[in-house]
Amino acid sequence: MKILKLAMLCTIVQVTALFSLDAKNNIIQNVSARKYKSLDGVWQIIIDPLENGFYNHSLKPRKNGYFKNEKIKNPDDLIEYNFDHSYQLNVPGDWNTQMEKLYYYEGCIWYKKSFDYREEINGRVYVHFEAVNYECKVYLNGQHLGDHVGGYTPFSFEVTELLQKTDNFLIVKVKNSRRREGVPTINTDWWNYGGITRSVKLLELPNLFIQDYAIRLSKNEANVIEGWVQLNGDNLSADVEVSIPELKKKINIRTNENGFATFKVKSAIERWSPENPKLYKIKLVTDRDVLEDEVGFKRIEVRGTDILLNGKPIFLKGISIHEEAPFGGGRVTTPEQCRILLNWAKELGCNFIRLAHYPHGEHMVKQAEKMGFLIWSEIPVYWTVLFNNNGTYQNAENQLEEMITRDKNRVGIGLWSVANETPVNEERLAFLKKLIAKARSLDNTRLITAALNSQKGQGNNIIIDDQLGKHVDVIGINNYCGWYSKKPGECGALSWQNKFDKPVILSEVGAGALVGLHGAVNERWTEEYQAEVYRHNLRMVENIEFVQGLSPWILTDFRSPRRNLRHIQMDYNRKGLISDSGIKKEAFYILQQYYKEKVD
Missing domain, CATH: 2.60.120.260 (Galactose-binding domain-like)
Structure with missing residues (x-):
């Protein structure tokens, strides 16, 4: 048997710029329904x-x-x-x-x-x-x-x-x-x-089924919902009804000979936000298939160094999360494990999560949007992939396409990330520019980002000048002041410059600590040292006017074979605010208090 193929439309009209569909896409949308x-x-x-x-x-x-x-x-x-x-x-x-x-x-x-x-x-x-x-x-x-x-x-x-x-x-x-x-x-x-x-x-x-669809708020027209439907099977020209019962909207469309049709409808819409994570039930119906989903409507964009959600500036109070099961359980496999992690993020005061460094499971994404989290979703173009290898690029592009295809209807997704901590050279820039162009061709209603660790420093002056900054919408910066460079007390005095008129998210800051290990604030691996790093990094954030969010590294301790200090790490990266056994460290409460007091 062959891998599932779509009979695709050669010329997609009107909303293709918002939701593109590629002939090699083999994903069946909304499997759980x-x-x-x-x-x-x-x-x-x-x-x-x-x-x-x-x-x-x-x-x-x-x-x-x-x-x-x-x-x-x-x-x-x-x-x-x-x-x-x-x-x-x-x-x-x-x-x-x-x-x-x-x-x-x-x-x-x-x-x-x-x-x-x-x-x-x-x-x-x-x-x-x-x-x-x-x-x-x-x-x-x-x-x-x-x-x-x-x-x-x-x-x-x-x-x-x-x-x-x-x-x-x-x-x-x-x-x-x-x-x-x-x-x-x-x-x-x-x-x-x-x-x-x-x-x-x-x-x-059924023999003719709804394989894929997209539905979201128009990028260019106020209070307009638009999208498309793609059928799979024989005799692909068919009637489809798209309904949003709460809005009293029923849209009747007919797919063409390739099974594709677009739609558009104007309606007063209650927009999704972290404070009000509103979702609407939708139903797609043909004479042989019925499919239900819950979708929300938002608009996210940038204006200068601001991030705007539904037209208003927002500060992203975030945390990074690996797909590591709470309480030392290996890979996340259940919705319950997702809820535990997300409830910890909610207790921390977050309105934003960075799902690092790969697409997390669909349970996590769906639960997060219901709980009001904006989401950074990423593909694992990480460190030193072979940027001059065409096969590597094709692999990365396919993973990007599969991530966006699966989650394009998840309103919680705010940023697509194409990379993390990649070296600065021409091959890497060309590689990532192609990925960015691909992401925008698939979905230009979200923001594109990448996490960089390539800022230049001289004394107390740090300059963001990585040329990738020209091509993303939001610049992610990983900076471990107080851990990999400088002393914690020096972080608040740093002066930051941004060569690009774009918002910055401090996508990683932090330090390691073994839960229960206590000592002086200058003693590494103690909870006191980690807390001190957080105090001074948060002061640093307040001095950087173009920083519009942060996602410190990381919510929980996670396994890593790079971490070989047996009496401390034991195969765990200890930068978590919560231990692998679920115990909150002192730094958790430092960040929690900062988010409680922080206003947009």
């Missing part, structure tokens, strides 16, 4: 560091690899694997924290799920993966469905013709080995959690 059968739960696995289940001794692909799930039929059969007698792991979940022997493992693991499918198939069925880290090959009943690269975005394959009523077996070859040409590349500062880390579903769809 569809009819589906969950494949979550216990899967059998085979740990295969040499990829023996795929390659023979000559390193050529096997015709009868592990994906065939062969069984012994005769006493003299030689089959050197058996999923049913092997280890087990839970899906969704990472393998590193489920099995001690896999804690540091980076390599190949085969997953197998057996299931029956006795339902009468009156339409089409897709197997949908919310994320697999990092690259995978997917097989159903021994047939190759397709491949995917990228550890944090969803993908689907049609399986309608391959399903059996009993004894189906879905096999996924998963490999999380870091690659120099990968996105991210070899060197990172977070844990490379391998496995099928998000849910797997069998989607049950």
Whole structure:
């Protein structure tokens, strides 16, 4: 079977500039609202560091690899694997924290799920993966469905013709080995959690279904809602009704021969904001498909060094968050874990979160917008990816497109980030300019940003002059005054200059502390030292007129193999305001008080 393809419109009119759709997009929108059968739960696995289940001794692909799930039929059969007698792991979940022997493992693991499918198939069925880290090959009943690269975005394959009523077996070859040409590349500062880390579903769809849609506030017209619908299937010209019951709006459109149609309607709209995270129920209906969602309407833009939300300046009181489960649980896998993290951010006083350094799960994004958080969403173009490698660029662009495609209807998203802490050179600038242009072609209603650590310093003077600043809407600055440079008490006296008339978010500031370790304010790793760094950095923020927000690093301690100071770090980056066991450090309350007193 082939990976899902769209019959696409060659010339998209009117709202294409706001919502572009690319022919290689294979994402089915709003999966949680569809009819589906969950494949979550216990899967059998085979740990295969040499990829023996795929390659023979000559390193050529096997015709009868592990994906065939062969069984012994005769006493003299030689089959050197058996999923049913092997280890087990839970899906969704990472393998590193489920099995001690896999804690540091980076390599190949085969997953197998057996299931029956006795339902009468009156339409089409897709197997949908919310994320697999990092690259995978997917097989159903021994047939190759397709491949995917990228550890944090969803993908689907049609399986309608391959399903059996009993004894189906879905096999996924998963490999999380870091690659120099990968996105991210070899060197990172977070844990490379391998496995099928998000849910797997069998989607049950009609023969003609609503694959994708966009709906949001017009960028250029006051109180106008506009969007588009894309159908998938045969006989793609069909009637679609888009309704917003609370606004008493019903829009009837007809898709063209490619299944595409746009719409526009004027209406008085209550706008989404952190203070009032208003969402409207919407319904899309054809004669064969019904799909519901909740969407909000906002406008975010920049004016000089201000960030405007719905026409008014806003200061973004934020925090950075990794997709690290609270209480030391590995990769986030449940809505409940998302709510714990977001409730901590809400308790801190945040109206803004930076989801670092990759697209987080859909549960996190949806819950965050309901709770009133503006969101910075990022792809893992991190540190020293190969900026002169075309394959690396294509990988990065695909991850960017999959992130924007999945979350374009999530009103909480305010900024798309294309990179974090990348070195200054011509290859990197050309690479990121292309990504920025791609992001704007997909969605020009949000702001584009990137986190930079390339500001120049001489004495107490710091200048933001990285030429990438010309091309983003908002400049992110990572600066660890008091931790990687200078003493904490020197931070408040720094003088900042910005060569660009654009707003700045201090996307990372902070320091490390082991929870419960106390001492003098000049003693590293103590809670007192971390708190002192925060005090002086917050004074620094007050002296920088063009800073319109911050997202200190970071909400919670998180695993990182770079952190080898055993009696302090124990494989954890300790810059969290909350420990991996859920205990708040002194600096949490320093930032909380600052946000409480801060007004826009």
